[in-house]
Amino acid sequence: xxxxxxxxxxxxxxxxxxxxxxxxxxxxxxxxxxxxxxxxxxxxxxxxxxxxxxxxxxxxxxxxxxxxxxxxxxxxxxxxxxxxxxxxxxxxxxxxxxxxxxxxxxxxxxxxxxxxxxx
Amino acid sequence: xxxxxxxxxxxxxxxxxxxxxxxxxxxxxxxxxxxxxxxxxxxxxxxxxxxxxxxxxxxxxxxxxxxxxxxxxxxxxxxxxxxxxxxxxxxxxxxxxxxxxxxxxxxxxxxxxxxxxxx
DNA sequence: CACGTATTCAACCGGATGGTTGACGAACGT
DNA sequence: ACGTTCGTCAACCATCCGGTTGAATACGTG
Numbered sequence: 001x002x003x004x005x006x007x008x009x010x011x012x013x014x015x016x017x018x019x020x021x022x023x024x025x026x027x028x029x030x031x032x033x034x035x036x037x038x039x040x041x042x043x044x045x046x047x048x049x050x051x052x053x054x055x056x057x058x059x060x061x062x063x064x065x066x067x068x069x070x071x072x073x074x075x076x077x078x079x080x081x082x083x084x085x086x087x088x089x090x091x092x093x094x095x096x097x098x099x100x101x102x103x104x105x106x107x108x109x110x111x112x113x114x115x116x117x118x119x
Numbered sequence: 120x121x122x123x124x125x126x127x128x129x130x131x132x133x134x135x136x137x138x139x140x141x142x143x144x145x146x147x148x149x150x151x152x153x154x155x156x157x158x159x160x161x162x163x164x165x166x167x168x169x170x171x172x173x174x175x176x177x178x179x180x181x182x183x184x185x186x187x188x189x190x191x192x193x194x195x196x197x198x199x200x201x202x203x204x205x206x207x208x209x210x211x212x213x214x215x216x217x218x219x220x221x222x223x224x225x226x227x228x229x230x231x232x233x234x235x236x237x238x
Numbered sequence: 239c240a241c242g243t244a245t246t247c248a249a250c251c252g253g254a255t256g257g258t259t260g261a262c263g264a265a266c267g268t
Numbered sequence: 269a270c271g272t273t274c275g276t277c278a279a280c281c282a283t284c285c286g287g288t289t290g291a292a293t294a295c296g297t298g
Contacts, residue, residue, distance in 0.1 A: 076206035
């Protein structure tokens with residue numbers, strides 16, 4: 001897992017971590033606050049946060065012995081760009097297929113080339 | 120890894136699989152066609168495709184002994200909804216913080232409550 | 239200083255993951 | 269019917285991942 005996008009997707013592949021992101025979207029929180037809803041050790045939560053941090057999804061500051069966790073907005077843009085790009089392409093292809101099917105069912109004006117192999 | 124969103128994110132956490140998605144966005148392809156660019160065995164590629172299929176990102180049909188792989192558009196919506204939701208919230212919080220900071224630097228009309236602890 | 243609180247580090251464990259090789263099945267082409 | 273091509277299944281291996289427990293660190297307070 002080297003590049004950022006891989007780290008981000010991997011981080012969000014875990015339901016607990018996604019849940020933490022959802023939680024952090026409403027406001028910053030400390031590690032123990034974040035740990036409270038789940039019945040895993042605080043250390044496990046700390047590990048999850050490390051994963052989220054290394055993915056750039058959260059940042060941590062310092063307040064006495066606390067370590068408030070903050071959700072970072074920027075990384076979401078990276079994901080949005082990737083997802084939207086291929087979503088658009090996939091949908092465009094889907095619409096194009098639709099058109100082809102429509103043409104096949106009422107084939108007036110059939111001018112498409114013969115069986116171009118999809119490569 | 121039980122729920123769909125987890126499977127989708129996990130599937131896309133691998134650069135090779137993201138690459139295949141990018142490749143498939145331009146058109147359907149067979150397993151061996153997809154395997155060609157990478158220097159891994161065809162079996163490994165087959166495994167990757169299984170992961171993508173179980174995540175609902177691709178589907179496979181049958182054409183003689185070929186097994187054309189097709190990118191599915193719908194699942195992208197699921198991701199878009201999740202990502203966009205928290206991106207919006209995170210950005211909204213960011214803008215709000217901006218406003219608070221602005222108020223602190225030129226504190227005319229300071230009417231915010233005293234130190235409400237972020238819980 | 240000593241103590242409690244909050245968090246992380248280190249070592250360990252079982253299960254998943256990504257890769258390999260080898261064998262098999264399914265569908266042409268001749 | 270035979271061999272060839274395309275793809276998957278099975279077993280194996282090294283590594284990663286999410287969890288644990290136990291010790292260490294960092295900071296505020298008595």
